[in-house]
Amino acid sequence: MSDESGGSAFDEGYVIPIAGLVAFAFALMAGLTAQRALSGDPADVAVTVGFGAIAVLALRIRLKAVAARSGGDEGASGE
Template structure:
């Protein structure tokens, strides 16, 4: 049930900055774990790669949400 008003939700402005901070956090953790991965067992490289994938995913989420909230008339389903 909606009141069909054009008011935005109070949480609309928080997704983009939080996703950006998450991307920064994952990138920082990836950078901090790289020396251990380079000097140790090859299996230790999984952790920085996982953090890097998390950072890229958070950046992609941020980019998609920012584009969707900037232009509400377009439908980004792809």
């Protein structure tokens, strides 16, 4: 089901807060698993690195959404 507005999630503003929360959650999980990764089995390092990589990916998505939103605002104000 859709509202048939033709807009994307970037226009609605859902992506920015959700991506920020996902980035924060995965960065927190990476920090919580860092001690176990440093003192435990080398396979535990993969979990910490994976959490960190997902956090960075979510931040990049959030930055792209912010840039798309601010780019759309500047274009609308120029008209």
